[in-house]
Amino acid sequence: MATVIEGKGGFRAWLNKRMPVDQFVADQLTGYYAPKNFNVWYFFGSLALLVFVMQIVTGIFVTMHFKPGEATAWNSVQVMVREVPYMWLIQPMHAVGASFFFVVVYLHMARAMLYGSYKAPRELLWIIGMLIYLALMAEAFMGYVLPNGNMSYWGAQVIINLFGTIPGIGPDLVEWIRGDYGIGDATLNRFFSLHVIALPFIIALLVMLHLVALRQVGSNNPDGIEIKEKLGKDGLPIDGVPFHPYYTVKDIVGVGLFLTLFAVVVFFAPTFGGLFMEPPNFEPANPVSTPDHIAPVWYFTPYYAILRAVPDQKIGALLMAASVVAFLFLPWLDRAKNKSIRYRGAASKILLGTFFITFVVLMWLGLKPADGIYVLLARIFTTLYFLFFILLPFVSKADGNGPVPDRVTYHAH
Amino acid sequence: MRTSTYGIVALLAFAGTAFAAEGNNAGWERPAENQIANLPSLQRGARNFMAYCSGCHSLKFVRYSRLAEDLKISDELRDQLLVKPGAKFTDYIVSSMPEKDATEWFGKAPPDLSLTARSRSPDWIFNFLTTFYADPASRQTGVNNLQLPGTAMPHVLSSLQGVPRLKAVSHESAAAGADRAGAEPAGESGHSNSPFEPGAQGSLTPEQYDNFVRDTVNFLQYASDPTQLERQSLGVWVVLFLLMFTGIAFLLKKEYWKDVR
């Protein structure tokens, strides 16, 4: 949809001759038509981008005062929040931001699952998104380890030891990752380097690719109908509105709501009851004292619960890996004709609803000690978790083919 | 739009409920009920800390100067009452006990208390300091503790509290921390449903002693997060500003979306 920009003088013309600014806006914003029926679930894409930028900015400032290393890391965090002007605000913004990133990303993924946004032609868009999620998990894990609090230390110990379950190379691999026989300077310094340079670059690149792929296929919508198939006389989608100004002004509202919630947590409950910053991390790493109860941060606990549900170490690790990787195959596991959950049968709705509940329950179980009733529950919900991926091909094939409306559902307000 | 909003709210609410902390109150546990905005209480707490705790425990991330500034203690009082002999007013509050001697005397070095209110909790410290009891089985110190059984710390405040004895009935179960079912909420120390009965007397009444500990706990909560009050008062303005911004943005959105039919 190239629009010719003409007849303007002055700086703008000068600039456009050298860099296609107006052209870019015309192609990507005012000329990009998005379905008009987006609901609140569609805020989380732009919000994820916002949190990413916020993490970069706050991260740059935290890095200015952070001293990686066994002897210095924990102290430097305590000193920066107490002694450097306003770091009492900026450092918690970074720590809380990590949790908010996952809140937003999980809701963004749930949206894709609700409305079948991973289905053709958006398989690659979904896969790039999943790669962002994987990179983000690595980024968050390393960021969590860096301050070298006691939970950081033991969490890192547990997670790195997971690689030891890989047959044959496991034990050597663990030593190679750590660069030491335990978590030491070498480990913390390489994690620092990856956390502040390598992974942010990778994530930024993947985000760009994610956006490029999105622009190629266009956004899905709650009805799962391709708006490009209903064009008006002018060749533009009837059910589309220009992204700018309509979705820019709408996303700003989302940003406002998000920042309000974010500020409430940062200013009034930065530890979020020990969920975003855990009490043991207010003690320095202590290799001779394991915290009473080790659990990863909440956004990793669903997978951790699956790991612990299995009495065999190797199978547990394998299932955990499978539980993450399974998402990658969704575009092909879902064999329904229709995309959106709106136009699927009750069985599909129950299946997806159960999966969402299962994910949250596993998240909760991963924070609980692995004893008594919790082990049993973890096994039940691990089974339910995988049952979703196993049943999806059959359920979706059976009840995802009903009639869909001609036009998207939209009621002007 | 509505249903999807409810969907997100329901999902988050479900997650929230799942994560809501469940208390497992051991009967004798009491909330500290300290008030972080109570300046005189913080000042008394600082005094208590310097008099009774700082011989063994450090606050290695807190400077005398910062403390005095935050708690509105004048420079004269700061130098007279807070700063230890030989220390400068900008120094960190460090215990005068060499770590090696401490390890020899107590079996382990007394921990730094800068962040204890965050790594444990104010309630935990309050209960720790109020549940020392005479225990002849403990050869080192002659006392034991309900919150931290087998603690290496002697009852430093015994001159104030005295040394209570555990009631015979609840002795074993409470000490084992299993006194959950049927235990009534504990009142003031020495109250009828407290697990304690008076032992050796101290110079303070049970109420005075609780207040003494409460002030000290309050001070430790301040020390664990010195900017918490400043953060909250700034937070009110930030949230109000963001709400205003969101409101304006919402009007703008409504105005534009009039176009869309």
Next chain:
Amino acid sequence: MSDHAATDAVPEVDESRRKFLIAATAGTGAVGAILTAVPFVASWNPSESARAAGLPTEVDLSKMEAGQMTTHFWRKKQIYVVKRTPEMLASLAGHDGELKDPESKESDQPDYAKNAQRALNPDVLVLIAVCTHLGCLPKTRFTPNDATVMANWPGGFFCPCHGSKFDLAGRVFEGSPASLNLAVPPYTLEGDKLTIGVDANQKGNA
């Protein structure tokens, strides 16, 4: 009329209301962005650790002999303290014509050091040992008539980096690349106790 969702002009579009709301949103957003920048910018100011390390430095002058110089640190800068002899003080006179700023009009010093000796007490010279040219550390050349510095050298300081020359009050000679006299830090003098960093005019608010 096309059948488009949004491209046609809806009759009752209130352009002025739109413009106003855009301005209000953008304005509030800009204010928010500026306010957000404040903590980030402010975080570059010296931390409490830096300020604690930059506290006033005390010097005991009683152990110094006349003509001796000692060096000290204050706010990450080296400070020269010279107990000047009567001969040294005498050497300050007679070369005003060769100086760039003999009366220290342009130079940096507290009021009480804006005099011929550039000192609170003429016997004690306190200087920040940072060459006013490009920040090198000036060397001492106290021996008068040291021809390696210059002819008729009265004694003073010589910067090895670019050859700036200063007399025993830190005043810069013509022909030096430096254009200002060596700076004098704020200090107080109580008997033999010199405190660098506390201004004699505003004692108490260090």
